Amino acid sequence: MTNVQASNCPLVADEARLSNGASTTRCKPLLLSPILRHEDVGVNVEQGMRGWRSRTNMRILVTGGTGFIGSHLVDKLMEKEKNEVIVADNYFTGSKDNLKKWIGHPRFELIRHGIQLCFLCPVDQIYHLACPASPIFYKYNSVKTIKTNVMGTLNMLGLAKRLRARILFTSTSEVYGDPLEHPQKETYWGNVNPIGVRSCYDEGKRMAETLMFDYYRQYGIEIRIATIFNTYGQRMNIDDGRVVSNFIAQAIRNEPLTVQLPGTQTRSFCYVSDLVDGLNQLMEGTDAGPINLGNPGEFTMKELAKAVQELINPEVQISEVENTLDDARQRKPDITKAKEVLGWEPKVNLHE
Ligand SMILES: NC(=O)c1ccc[n+]([C@@H]2O[C@H](COP(=O)([O-])OP(=O)(O)OC[C@H]3O[C@@H](n4cnc5c(N)ncnc54)[C@H](O)[C@@H]3O)[C@@H](O)[C@H]2O)c1
Numbered sequence: 635m636t637n638v639q640a641s642n643c644p645l646v647a648d649e650a651r652l653s654n655g656a657s658t659t660r661c662k663p664l665l666l667s668p669i670l671r672h673e674d675v676g677v678n679v680e681q682g683m684r685g686w687r688s689r690t691n692m693r694i695l696v697t698g699g700t701g702f703i704g705s706h707l708v709d710k711l712m713e714k715e716k717n718e719v720i721v722a723d724n725y726f727t728g729s730k731d732n733l734k735k736w737i738g739h740p741r742f743e744l745i746r747h748g749i750q751l752c753f754l755c756p757v758d759q760i761y762h763l764a765c766p767a768s769p770i771f772y773k774y775n776s777v778k779t780i781k782t783n784v785m786g787t788l789n790m791l792g793l794a795k796r797l798r799a800r801i802l803f804t805s806t807s808e809v810y811g812d813p814l815e816h817p818q819k820e821t822y823w824g825n826v827n828p829i830g831v832r833s834c835y836d837e838g839k840r841m842a843e844t845l846m847f848d849y850y851r852q853y854g855i856e857i858r859i860a861t862i863f864n865t866y867g868q869r870m871n872i873d874d875g876r877v878v879s880n881f882i883a884q885a886i887r888n889e890p891l892t893v894q895l896p897g898t899q900t901r902s903f904c905y906v907s908d909l910v911d912g913l914n915q916l917m918e919g920t921d922a923g924p925i926n927l928g929n930p931g932e933f934t935m936k937e938l939a940k941a942v943q944e945l946i947n948p949e950v951q952i953s954e955v956e957n958t959l960d961d962a963r964q965r966k967p968d969i970t971k972a973k974e975v976l977g978w979e980p981k982v983n984l985h986e
């Protein structure tokens with residue numbers, strides 16, 4: 635068997651093509667394919683892989699890394715000199731601007747890629763975040779949202795299986811649906827409408843969780859699942875549609891704060907720096923999850939509107955508007971498991 639030549643090895647060739655924001659990788663079914671044996675293609679893949687594995691750096695893929703949470707996660711990962719970070723994103727709700735300080739950095743690469751399509755790139759860890767998160771954006775093209783959640787997660791799990799990489803999936807409190815248990819523990823299976831307008835997202839995420847656990851049971855892939863509750867902070871799109879950014883943008887523009895009826899529905903809001911710490915601790919820990927990551931402070935939407943009014947614009951009006959279908963009436967994480975298993979709890983409260 636001949637040794638692998640850098641230019642002949644699909645992995646290395648793919649890697650060489652990556653440049654900042656410039657190229658898209660294509661699937662190379664050749665490598666590690668169960669049908670073709672390595673000898674058949676004259677490549678000593680194991681030796682090539684050993685060379686790659688002998689690096690001291692940790693190579694980390696972040697899907698959805700130009701988005702709100704993803705870009706803060708990239709900032710945190712880039713702080714560590716041993717980390718190389720690769721972001722794959724189709725820019726649907728994300729923006730290169732969120733990562734502009736890293737573009738051109740020798741340890742950073744940005745690739746325009748929709749993860750519902752096959753993706754191959756040598757990495758040690760995968761933070762799989764890609765998916766529009768705001769209801770108005772995930773409902774906009776619901777079929778694409780399902781493809782992103784299901785096919786995208788399958789593609790990322792396939793990559794993790796080939797490379798024996800650890801993979802973390804960002805699930806959501808929406809998997810609990812309109813919860814009949816309050817606060818929500820990880821053991822709660824949820825109350826979800828499987829055919830509703832939000833199903834592309836909540837059922838998509840539930841299917842992705844199923845895939846994660848099947849790959850874990852069947853192939854021994856190292857998985858991590860974070861159940862994220864409503865998160866807010868810098869770099870949310872001003873027109874993102876989620877409630878915190880909506881109210882703040884409305885208060886600044888002196889437009890009425892649009893409380894959707896009945897206004898007594900509750901949410902628990904986590905600041906993004908806390909959330910990103912939790913994701914990182916989950917990835918580096920030993921528990922597969924799912925683990926709730928959120929701030930247990932619970933507020934009605936009327937209370938949130940009043941807080942924004944007091945803090946930003948005491949003159950602004952608060953108006954009541956129609957709600958959308960299947961809006962959960964209450965949401966609050968039980969974070970006992972995160973405290974016990976990760977030693978994690980949020981530090982920033984909503985008023986701060
Ligand atoms: N922010 C929250 O409150 C919250 C709560 C629960 C779960 N989550 C999950 O966390 C993750 C990040 O959320 P966010 O708030 O940063 O959302 P976001 O919309 O700001 O970011 C999502 C990113 O994924 C990218 N993306 C979407 N579809 C893609 C595709 N097919 N291929 C490649 N990239 C794609 C977008 O362009 C964007 O950069 C999502 O998976 C979301 O479901 C977020």
Ligand SMILES: O=c1ccn([C@@H]2O[C@H](COP(=O)(O)OP(=O)(O)O[C@H]3OC[C@@H](O)[C@H](O)[C@H]3O)[C@@H](O)[C@H]2O)c(=O)[nH]1
Nearest residue numbers: 767768769806808875876877880892893894899935961
């Ligand atoms: O202008 C608005 C927007 C929203 N709302 C209300 O605020 C609450 C929160 O709505 P958001 O759109 O911010 O978020 P949701 O809780 O519906 O979904 C969120 O939760 C979990 C994550 O996975 C999703 O990514 C995230 O969007 C809802 O009860 C909604 O009715 C308003 O009262 N006014």
